[in-house]
Amino acid sequence: MKLTRVLKAAAIAAAALLPWAPTPGQAQEWRGWNIHAADYPNGRGMDRFGELVMQRTNNRIRMRTYHSAQLGQQDEAIQQMRLGSIDFANFNLSPFNNLAPSTQVVTLPFLFRNVEHMQRAIDGVAGEEIAKDLEQIGIIALAWYDAGARSLYTVRPVRTPADVRGMKIRVQTSDLWIDLMRAMGANPTPLPFGEVFTSLQSGVIDGAENNWPSYESTRHFEVARFYTTTEHSNVPEVLAVGVQRWRRLNEQERNILRDAARESAAFQRQLWAEREQVSRRRVEAAGVTVIEITDRSPWAQLMEPVYQKYTGNNPRLSGMVQRIRELP
Ligand code: BDP
Numbered sequence: 001m002k003l004t005r006v007l008k009a010a011a012i013a014a015a016a017l018l019p020w021a022p023t024p025g026q027a028q029e030w031r032g033w034n035i036h037a038a039d040y041p042n043g044r045g046m047d048r049f050g051e052l053v054m055q056r057t058n059n060r061i062r063m064r065t066y067h068s069a070q071l072g073q074q075d076e077a078i079q080q081m082r083l084g085s086i087d088f089a090n091f092n093l094s095p096f097n098n099l100a101p102s103t104q105v106v107t108l109p110f111l112f113r114n115v116e117h118m119q120r121a122i123d124g125v126a127g128e129e130i131a132k133d134l135e136q137i138g139i140i141a142l143a144w145y146d147a148g149a150r151s152l153y154t155v156r157p158v159r160t161p162a163d164v165r166g167m168k169i170r171v172q173t174s175d176l177w178i179d180l181m182r183a184m185g186a187n188p189t190p191l192p193f194g195e196v197f198t199s200l201q202s203g204v205i206d207g208a209e210n211n212w213p214s215y216e217s218t219r220h221f222e223v224a225r226f227y228t229t230t231e232h233s234n235v236p237e238v239l240a241v242g243v244q245r246w247r248r249l250n251e252q253e254r255n256i257l258r259d260a261a262r263e264s265a266a267f268q269r270q271l272w273a274e275r276e277q278v279s280r281r282r283v284e285a286a287g288v289t290v291i292e293i294t295d296r297s298p299w300a301q302l303m304e305p306v307y308q309k310y311t312g313n314n315p316r317l318s319g320m321v322q323r324i325r326e327l328p
Contacts, residue, residue: 030245032065033077033089035193040217041275042090042145042237043067045268049088049239052260057253063088073192075173082138084244090145092237093130097174100133102126104176104310105320110300112234112324115146119269121324122236129320130238138243142261145239146272149231153215153224154207155200159291161185161298170196170208176310180232181209183302193218200224209233213272216279221288228291230299239265 032050034043043065050063071077071086074095080086096103105111106126112118121127122144131141158164161184169186171177172193181188189205193214199205200223207224209232215221239261249257284290293299311318 027059028061030061030063030087031071031085032063033071033081033086034065034067035069035074035077035090035092036067036214037217038065038067040213041268041271044271045145045264046088046090046239048267049260049264052263053257056256056260061253069194073194075192078139081240081242084242086242087245088239088241090237090239091139092147092172092235094172094174094177094235096134096137097176099137100130101314101317102129102133102320105317105324106130107174107176107180107233107235108310108321109180109232109303109306110296111321115148115234115273117324117327118234118236119144119146120327125323125327126320129316134238134240135243139238139240140243140246141238141240142258143239143265145237145265146269147235147237148211148213148272148276150209150211150233150235151228151230152207152209152232153220153227155224155226156206157226157289157291158207158228161302167206168204170199170205176306179309180303180306183306184232184299185302196220197223211276212279212283213275216283221283221286225287226289226291227283229293230296231293232296232299 032046034046036042038044038047046065050065053061053063071080074091077086077089078091078095078099081089093103094107097107106122112121127141127144134141152158152164152169154167154169156163165185167186168189169181170191171181171188173190178188178190191199191205196205196208197218197220200208200220208220210220215227221227241257246254307321311321
């Protein structure tokens with residue numbers, strides 16, 4: 001008698017853990033993917049998202065974020081989300097370039113004039129198009145996180161495009177990034193984020209490119225001692241959930257998730273702006289040489305073939321570029 005009760009309780013507990021647990025009211029455990037450490041603005045944003053959802057669903061949806069790429073690198077995590085084994089995540093948009101065409105637009109070099117311009121685009125016209133493309137591949141975009149401007153960092157000083165010639169520079173896994181880096185004159189080397197440090201150390205690559213917080217938090221600055229403020233791309237990030245989970249939510253739950261995601265993005269953006277400054281100060285204090293680029297036109301001029309290749313024969317993408325440029 002007692003044993004049956006125990007077994008019954010165990011069965012109920014097990015059912016609650018199944019991702020397809022259909023009965024409303026049963027607790028669900030959601031797994032979240034984050035490439036960064038828990039204290040990075042994105043990790044804190046995701047934790048905030050989870051807390052809000054948990055509170056507002058009375059603990060029915062319990063979200064746990066696995067930080068520091070515990071569940072793999074981004075390309076694997078995207079596949080896992082499409083298969084339903086990761087339920088929510090914060091992804092950079094560049095690794096979607098080959099899967100969701102409109103993400104290429106926000107990766108394009110020197111497109112955004114500043115952070116406000118990027119936010120207006122991603123919170124409006126660009127975000128709408130990208131959300132449609134992501135949904136096609138099983139990913140539901142809920143809100144957009146900041147990721148600042150990406151700049152080059154290298155083991156030897158870079159002041160002009162001529163200095164980059166022939167250097168092996170790590171890029172994210174995206175054809176657009178390969179072409180962009182080639183247009184700069186470099187030798188692009190696609191690698192997962194988690195392999196950059198050792199590749200710099202062993203000389204497999206001569207440099208990489210990223211924003212201040214990633215350059216600092218990964219300690220890449222210890223091996224690549226020169227940071228050149230090219231600010232060549234401002235690609236934002238998405239807070240997303242997998243379509244398999246999304247389909248099983250009712251409208252009220254979806255609204256809870258959408259609101260929580262937007263609130264977490266406002267929080268992340270605020271933390272982001274602070275962290276950019278803190279990270280810059282930290283690497284400067286550690287003796288990194290910052291090479292300030294004040295005139296970006298010699299760099300921007302080289303990017304014409306990239307625009308031509310990715311938007312030239314594509315009215316949808318060139319239309320997006322135009323609408324983004326027209327934004328105030
Ligand atoms: C960081 C992004 C992270 C990317 C990484 C990269 O936040 O999502 O994986 O760049 O370059 O800025 O791979």
